[in-house]
Amino acid sequence: MRPEPGQVLHFSEDPTITRFVPHLAATARQPGEYVWAVDAARSPDYWFPRQCPRVLAWDAAGPTRVHAVEYGWLDRMRTVELYAYRFDAAPFRPFGESGAGAGFAVVATEPVVPLGPAERVGDLFALHEEAGVELRVLANLWPFWDDVVAGPLEHSGIRLRNARPRPAG
Template sequence: MNLFHFSDEGSIDVFLPRVKENRKELPPVVWAIDEEHEFTFFFPRSCPRIVYTRSDEMSDEDRRAFFGATQANIVVTVETGWYERIKRSTVYRYRMPAETFELFDTIAGYYISPRTIVPLAVEPYGNLIDRLIARGVEVRFTPNLHPLREAILNSTLTDFGIHKFDNAARA
């Protein structure tokens, strides 16, 4: 299994366990993501975004509302104001030693480790939108994420992630 950590910084020699701002109930850990879900980090770190996946559990009404005429199984929606930043950004993908991590969240593909981690390799990732498209992810842009967030939270969708929402435009 391949695990990765994404960063806007390309020169990290060691990852120290830390308490994550939105997970203060957890002890200090290092985070990683599996290869299947890594696309959720093909964005500048502070970019607000919503990712959702088609599933059998959703109602027919929600399938029509969220997937409409698309054949894509995964949709990522970002605020329009981030388009140029995403287009110009390079993120860095650090390959992590998988044996030091344990599964934290199956749906999101998150893994954690309480140990200090020395990455095995790092590579720059540019052309982020092209990378998403190459994976069959539908990328949508909207002026404001708030209506989509509210719709998802009041739906039958079960496989979704709302990332860096504190950085979203005000409703």
């Protein structure tokens, strides 16, 4: 599930939204009200239940891409009903063009209406497989996160506050 050229996507577990209005996200670390979306390259980052903690790592110069989740989220990944909304990319601009968060999303600062109804995303495991994304399942994300952050790969951690606590030691 990726946007067509000239489009961006917003992923949601709510298939009934007809108009997106900029808002300050409860988890925001930056000021401003936005409608958030992603381009084709970052769509796989959101092939998860909304609250699912995950670590994403990729080689900017090559096809290597790894996503990691915890065992406790597998059932939710199998059963979640995830939807994608398609938008014309014109009202969106890159968020965080420099510094933290650079390039991970696009934002609109005005209300936007989807190009059509929400589309069911489908089998999240199949999406990963078809895209050639390695999906790792771990007892705890923190050791993998620490390795990824220390290494050469580009990386992102999403909803890590929902991960199991760091192992002692």
